[in-house]
Amino acid sequence: MIGELFEHFSYLVTVFLMVTGLYIVIARGNLIKKLVGLSIFQTSVYLLYIAPGKLLGGTAPILAPQYGIYSNPLPHVLILTAIVVGVATLALGLALAVRIREAYGTIEEDEITALDNARQDMERDPDR
Amino acid sequence: MENNLVLRVVGKLLIPFILLFAVYVQFHGDFGPGGGFQAGVIFAAGIVFYAIIFGLDQARRIVPDRLVETMLALGVLIYAGVGVAGLFLGGNFLDYFVLDRNPVHGQHRGIFWVEVGVAITVCGVMLKIFYMFASRGQREEDA
Amino acid sequence: MAITAVVLTLRRNLFAVVVLSGLYSFLMATVLVALDAVDVAMTEAAVGAGISTVLLLGALHLCKSEESRSTRSPWLPLALASSVGVLLIYGALGLPDFADPNAPIHQHVVPRYLQNEVDVPNVVTAVLASFRGYDTLGETTVVFTAGAGIIALLRRRKSSTEKNRDGK
Structure with a gap:
């Protein structure tokens, strides 16, 4: 059992990072903190893809006559694009956070919900 | 930060090399680690560094907004244009083998232009994002 | 790297969080080099530690840089997250071993x-x-x-x- 866990060590690290990111996203109300958590979650996915592509004794997938074993290039390609797209979407999220801050004056989820409820009550009251 | 002598001197020394390294990464991407995505990001990082040290307005004078917005669209157009060029030369969309009489050279040419397109778009987007955030902060300070 | 991630969760000052996430990105890039993914490591170092740190700082400048104390109890999310973790570890045990040349991904x-x-x-x-x-x-x-x-x-x-x- 222990040996088996050791052979899957890379997966354990991935799972730990993923859970940490998930916890930040669920438990923290601050929108920027949530985005940081989301990017940690994202890096755990990078690791999940890259780690199985590694071969012991292999080198980076740049062909040269003196090497025979290469690590798997396919996950590298996928994750390369994922990182750049990831930062673009992170920036989009930050832009949304900035706009929310301008509209509500806060980026705490609880306070935003409270403000929303208050406004709904205000809108409902004149009808009564 | 704009009056810090050490930062200004070191920045002036380093920024040309950052930009040069970005170009190296772009064109040497076939043989070593690198490619359009990395080159675009490194180039943008160099200009962001410049903007942080010398002020946003100075950076905007060198790389104006209009140019950045053009780069945004131009990169995607170059990429798609390579695909369409393949169509016109009798191949499939994004088929590089027909771009030259020698199919391997055609591949090289296709990959080169595609990477250029990717780098231009990525660099444009990163710079645009930075400009948007930074200029918003500046205006808030003024207000 | 795991320690950085944990500290990241605990700190409420967002400035420290941003700097730590830059550090985290560099560590991640190192791990990626060790896993032979040089292209990816280069991108991660430039993007994660460079651009996204600058962006987060820019956003912080526009927002408040101190996170308010959460009123909800942290135990429910913690329990949820750790149960997901246990489930994922159970699933991961069925995956191929690390650096196994016969894994389907290499075939x-x-x-x-x-x-x-x-x-x-x-x-x-x-x-x-x-x-x-x-x-x-x-x-x-x-x-x-x-x-x-x-x-x-x-x-x-x-x-x-x-x-x-x-x-x-």
Whole structure:
């Protein structure tokens, strides 16, 4: 059992990072903190893809006559694009956070919900 | 930060090399680690560094907004244009083998232009994002 | 790296969080080099530690840099997250061992990619631009769309608000 866990060590690290990111996203109300958590979650996915592509004794997938074993290039390609797209979407999220801050004056989820409820009550009251 | 002598001197020394390294990464991407995505990001990082040290307005004078917005669209157009060029030369969309009489050279040419397109778009987007955030902060300070 | 991540969760000062996330990105890039993914490591170092740190700082400048104390109890999310973790570990035990050359990931299309049909030594570049050209075109379009979205969200139309005022 222990040996088996050791052979899957890379997966354990991935799972730990993923859970940490998930916890930040669920438990923290601050929108920027949530985005940081989301990017940690994202890096755990990078690791999940890259780690199985590694071969012991292999080198980076740049062909040269003196090497025979290469690590798997396919996950590298996928994750390369994922990182750049990831930062673009992170920036989009930050832009949304900035706009929310301008509209509500806060980026705490609880306070935003409270403000929303208050406004709904205000809108409902004149009808009564 | 704009009056810090050490930062200004070191920045002036380093920024040309950052930009040069970005170009190296772009064109040497076939043989070593690198490619359009990395080159675009490194180039943008160099200009962001410049903007942080010398002020946003100075950076905007060198790389104006209009140019950045053009780069945004131009990169995607170059990429798609390579695909369409393949169509016109009798191949499939994004088929590089027909771009030259020698199919391997055609591949090289296709990959080169595609990477250029990717780098231009990525660099444009990163710079645009930075400009948007930074200029918003500046205006808030003024207000 | 795990320690950095844990400290990251606990700190409430967002400035420290941003700096730590930059550190985290560099550590991640180191791990990626160890896993032979040099291209990816380069991107992660430039993007994660460079651009996204600057962006987060820029956003912090526009928002408050101190997180308020959460009123909800942390135990329910913690329990949820750790149960997901246990489930994932159970699933991961069924995956191939680390660096197993017989794993399915090394069997399918990769041998053909490594034959170097297009005569470009860096296989990552070859696969990115040639074999999976459609993918990359899509990714570039996504990046472009994100840029356009940010322009739409953050552009301040001074002239239009002035016009509204004049109209009123």
